[in-house]
Amino acid sequence: MTARRALLAALGGGLAGLGGCASWGDPPQTLQLATQWPAGVPPHVELRDVPFVPQTPLHCGPAALAMALGHVGIAADVDQLGRQVFLPARGGTLQLELLAGARRQGALATRVPGRLDALVQELAAGHAVVVFLNLGLAMSPVWHYAVLVGHDRETRAFVLRSGPIERDVFAFRTFEFTWARGSHWAVVVLPPGRLPATATESDAVAAAVGFERAAAPVAAERAYAAVLARWPGSLAAGMGLGNTRHAGGKLAGAAEAFEQAAMRHDSAAAWNNLARVRWSLGQAEPAREAARRALARATSAEPQWLEPARATLAAVGG
Numbered sequence: 001m002t003a004r005r006a007l008l009a010a011l012g013g014g015l016a017g018l019g020g021c022a023s024w025g026d027p028p029q030t031l032q033l034a035t036q037w038p039a040g041v042p043p044h045v046e047l048r049d050v051p052f053v054p055q056t057p058l059h060c061g062p063a064a065l066a067m068a069l070g071h072v073g074i075a076a077d078v079d080q081l082g083r084q085v086f087l088p089a090r091g092g093t094l095q096l097e098l099l100a101g102a103r104r105q106g107a108l109a110t111r112v113p114g115r116l117d118a119l120v121q122e123l124a125a126g127h128a129v130v131v132f133l134n135l136g137l138a139m140s141p142v143w144h145y146a147v148l149v150g151h152d153r154e155t156r157a158f159v160l161r162s163g164p165i166e167r168d169v170f171a172f173r174t175f176e177f178t179w180a181r182g183s184h185w186a187v188v189v190l191p192p193g194r195l196p197a198t199a200t201e202s203d204a205v206a207a208a209v210g211f212e213r214a215a216a217p218v219a220a221e222r223a224y225a226a227v228l229a230r231w232p233g234s235l236a237a238g239m240g241l242g243n244t245r246h247a248g249g250k251l252a253g254a255a256e257a258f259e260q261a262a263m264r265h266d267s268a269a270a271w272n273n274l275a276r277v278r279w280s281l282g283q284a285e286p287a288r289e290a291a292r293r294a295l296a297r298a299t300s301a302e303p304q305w306l307e308p309a310r311a312t313l314a315a316v317g318g
Helices: 003-016 028-035 060-071 078-085 095-104 116-124 172-180 201-214 217-230 235-247 251-265 268-280 284-300 303-315
Strands: 044-046 108-111 129-134 143-152 157-162 165-171 186-190
Touching: 028 116, 028 172, 044 116, 060 078, 060 095, 060 129, 060 143, 060 157, 060 186, 078 095, 095 108, 095 186, 095 201, 108 201, 116 129, 116 143, 116 172, 116 186, 129 172, 157 172, 165 172, 201 217, 201 235, 217 235, 235 251, 235 268, 251 268, 268 284, 268 303, 284 303
Parallel strands: none
Antiparallel strands: 044 143, 108 186, 129 143, 129 186, 143 157, 157 165
């Protein structure tokens, strides 16, 4: 028995041996999954094509990221990832570093809800999930990244690529305990233009914003377009789409994105950006009209945009 298995066995036995009361049984999400299995999710899923990258000492983060990237067709050298995301002073990889490492490889790492039902939905969608676990205790943590690749409803177990183990099986309840001690952190790594099945709008926008900082405009444009396709009412995604198109020299496309955001939200920022892009396109009077709309909106409801709106109106000769 490995040290990890011995520790988990000891923990599981200790919990089960504290009197047999219902309160010491399955944790809440495991109970919910047993009684409310998500509609449309098969009882058994295993993503066997997720590559296995065995962990080198302290490099579970780079190994997990390399496996997640490899699953979506992005080749990554685990040693290079280790140099990018491993922090020697911390003896591991911070979550922010792992997200940044995915972006540097041309992928988005998007947070997914910290629920077991979300994890099985992602697996059913064909998405491997990078999870952060504490294999120790709250007062003596053993932090660990692993990649969730499968579930089985009948045996109530998850399958993970974990450390040196290619197919590590965790009971739902054991996984929930260790995952809860890691604050239910989970991400799905995908190329720009694709989104996790269960991502929230705020997490998808946050992933796109972070990706934009490291990506070429054309790739960032795909990321924002995917968010906007799922959430057409997202002002942040509309502005991001306009900004990335503008950065990529697509002025007509940028004007279209800003106009749609301005019309839908009556946003001073969107009107202001639209005015400047129209001016660059040689559309003088439409630019002035947008600048006047920006100033009117800023005056009535968005005072933080007053100075930029006034400057834009002056620049376009309004």
